[in-house]
Amino acid sequence: MNRRLLIILAACVALAVFGGVWIWCAQHKAPPKPQALYLVLSGDTSLWLTPCGCTTNQSGGLPRRATYLAGLKNQGEVVYGDVGGAAGGNSDYLRTKWEAILRGELLMGLRVQNIGLTEAMLGPAVLRDVGTRLGVPWVSANVRDESGNLIAPAYRVINAGGRRLAFVGLLSPRYTSKDIHVDDPRRALLTTIAEAKGKYEALIALAYMPEGELRELAANVPEAEAVIGGPTDQPIAPEHVGATLLTSATSKGKFMAQIAVPSSPGQWAAQIVELDSHFGDDAQQVRNVGEYHAELGRRDFTSHQSGLAGTDNSVAPGSYRVAGSAACAACHVQANSIWKASSHAHAWEILLSKGNQVDPFCQQCHTTAYGLPGGFISMAQSTTLTGVGCENCHGPSQSHVQNPAVHTAFLPRDQCVRCHDGENSPGFDAEAAWQLIQHAKDASAPATSQGSDAHSARENRP
Numbered sequence: 001m002n003r004r005l006l007i008i009l010a011a012c013v014a015l016a017v018f019g020g021v022w023i024w025c026a027q028h029k030a031p032p033k034p035q036a037l038y039l040v041l042s043g044d045t046s047l048w049l050t051p052c053g054c055t056t057n058q059s060g061g062l063p064r065r066a067t068y069l070a071g072l073k074n075q076g077e078v079v080y081g082d083v084g085g086a087a088g089g090n091s092d093y094l095r096t097k098w099e100a101i102l103r104g105e106l107l108m109g110l111r112v113q114n115i116g117l118t119e120a121m122l123g124p125a126v127l128r129d130v131g132t133r134l135g136v137p138w139v140s141a142n143v144r145d146e147s148g149n150l151i152a153p154a155y156r157v158i159n160a161g162g163r164r165l166a167f168v169g170l171l172s173p174r175y176t177s178k179d180i181h182v183d184d185p186r187r188a189l190l191t192t193i194a195e196a197k198g199k200y201e202a203l204i205a206l207a208y209m210p211e212g213e214l215r216e217l218a219a220n221v222p223e224a225e226a227v228i229g230g231p232t233d234q235p236i237a238p239e240h241v242g243a244t245l246l247t248s249a250t251s252k253g254k255f256m257a258q259i260a261v262p263s264s265p266g267q268w269a270a271q272i273v274e275l276d277s278h279f280g281d282d283a284q285q286v287r288n289v290g291e292y293h294a295e296l297g298r299r300d301f302t303s304h305q306s307g308l309a310g311t312d313n314s315v316a317p318g319s320y321r322v323a324g325s326a327a328c329a330a331c332h333v334q335a336n337s338i339w340k341a342s343s344h345a346h347a348w349e350i351l352l353s354k355g356n357q358v359d360p361f362c363q364q365c366h367t368t369a370y371g372l373p374g375g376f377i378s379m380a381q382s383t384t385l386t387g388v389g390c391e392n393c394h395g396p397s398q399s400h401v402q403n404p405a406v407h408t409a410f411l412p413r414d415q416c417v418r419c420h421d422g423e424n425s426p427g428f429d430a431e432a433a434w435q436l437i438q439h440a441k442d443a444s445a446p447a448t449s450q451g452s453d454a455h456s457a458r459e460n461r462p
Contacts, residue, residue, distance in 0.1 A: 041259070052361070086116070117175050255274050394410055
């Protein structure tokens with residue numbers, strides 16, 4: 001046997017050995033690790049498209065929500081749904097903002113959307129119209145129109161992570177109204193389970209109900225792997241009621257329920273995630289917010305169109321009308337000087353710096369007498385009524401300007417919390433703030449007017 005033949009034989013043996021080893025490894029290699037599967041639920045967004053910026057520590061907003069979801073998608077497959085409660089009313093402005101939220105959620109890959117209270121209040125026609133135009137994946141097993149027809153499919157089956165997941169939408173029966181009828185949720189859920197038998201491997205109930213009703217539902221329907229709720233005041237920390245996981249996503253969409261779905265039958269694990277400043281702003285959602293602001297700028301909604309006017313607790317008599325801060329300055333020179341040096345006088349500039357001047361929600365607290373007779377109407381119609389003027393605190397004062405004996409409409413201290421609430425001014429100290437702005441003892445005011453002493457005393461009343 002010559003040298004060349006030996007080399008050929010050795011090569012053949014080596015190839016045979018290598019091939020055998022490769023085949024053995026292929027036959028005995030470890031099975032691929034199943035991809036992680038997460039369910040993420042938001043809820044009770046309450047028109048919180050993005051933090052308003054009044055304070056630095058606000059949570060939530062669609063730009064952060066999208067960043068969180070994108071990060072989780074790097075760890076596994078994600079199914080994103082919403083429990084409901086994103087809308088806020090049927091005015092032109094409120095509908096526009098709600099649809100901007102829906103568009104943003106759809107851009108994030110929204111797979112299922114329950115009908116919550118604020119959605120149900122819009123009525124069947126609106127929900128069906130928006131669902132068709134935007135492609136909203138509504139789901140509701142117990143909300144019916146006047147004819148007795150379900151407004152949306154009772155359930156949706158989603159294939160994810162090699163599993164078939166059924167999502168059922170539910171609403172509390174306490175929200176029945178003249179436009180909608182809400183069936184008993186437990187009975188509706190059991191009916192849906194029977195109808196969907198064999199079509200799913202795990203069932204999740206999205207239930208827009210108060211906490212007591214959520215707990216009762218979870219305790220009485222062990223067939224559900226999870227009951228995810230809202231609108232509880234605070235998120236419910238994940239817990240098991242029997243075999244059923246119970247948690248809630250709520251509080252303006254600031255908290256998300258993140259659920260890890262096991263690859264085989266077993267207890268489901270979950271956590272609540274707060275969308276705080278650790279999450280950056282997603283570029284696509286920032287564009288969505290920008291498009292919303294551009295639409296607001298084009299339409300320049302009036303206070304009447306906004307649906308926000310008259311929602312505060314201060315109702316001036318019908319004969320009262322706004323005079324404007326300039327009318328006050330003529331008599332109250334010292335008070336006007338104090339006001340002009342305050343942040344109140346420059347509230348509109350603050351809004352301009354944040355780019356929120358087009359949003360009626362922000363205009364309420366950064367303009368003079370928003371929606372009151374003679375007060376701020378819109379950017380185009382009310383260029384002299386920007387900033388927080390005298391009549392935000394004292395009320396429409398034209399009658400007082402004409403006759404100082406006529407008292408102004410409001411007690412100033414009563415008005416602070418209309419804007420300085422827990423969301424916009426956490427930790428607000430009314431007494432400390434009052435010391436910074438109070439200007440009742442104004443020597444420049446006409447001392448001979450019949451009502452000046454009473455007016456001064458009125459301003460000083462707590």
